[in-house]
Amino acid sequence: MLQILGLVGSKWSILIVGQLRDRTMRFGELHRAVKGISQRMLTLTLRQLERDGLLTRTVHPSVPPRVDYALTALGATLLDSVVALGEWASAHRHEISNNRHRYDATHPTRT
Amino acid sequence: MLQILGLVGSKWSILIVGQLRDRTMRFGELHRAVKGISQRMLTLTLRQLERDGLLTRTVHPSVPPRVDYALTALGATLLDSVVALGEWASAHRHEISNNRHRYDATHPTRT
């Protein structure tokens, strides 16, 4: 339970699953779409999601190689929650940012 | 955005906000309710959530001291998503656990 929340709760998982919302994507596409993620973290997070059965990894044996990622049925059941979380974060980011600054101004750092 | 997702996506935040779903709770109550969290992590996570304006911290100057935590209006807007995530994790934990074991059995560890 904690493990599962730890995974799906990870910001990268949320963003990746959100990207695969309505279409399959290649590794490079995801890398470009998910701003700020390193190649390493993208690989690792995709592996976790694949391991948990939330997405499929399809290797096309061509040159150059091509790998497609797509949500599984299980992954799709997570979409609603994930999209909702993403939209919440997007909608309230300014409010939260303000709250943080106000809090920091009110609660001086202990020296 | 990443910061926000990192916070609300944290497993502890999800569980804490979920606990405050329909009532205010004391520190000790939360500590007992959120299995596996250390006192330190509970304190830190509550501080983060308070800083972001998702919950309020009310100190009652009594002996023994008493501190109540409650969701703010902003925190309440996060409830639906968080509850949905929690229920998803709970509902699919066995399926995911099976997927992990199957994956681990199929993909041998490199020695």
Added chain:
DNA sequence: CGGCATCCCCAACGATACTG
């Protein structure tokens, strides 16, 4: 193109002890 391997660092976290 889509990785994996390696090195390395630092923030996160647990455990424990102390306090208003």
Added chain:
DNA sequence: CAGTATCGTTGGGGATGCCG
């Protein structure tokens, strides 16, 4: 009761370089 302080560990994650 509800924290704070300190120490020690771990593992998350960036940077870089090589490979099928």
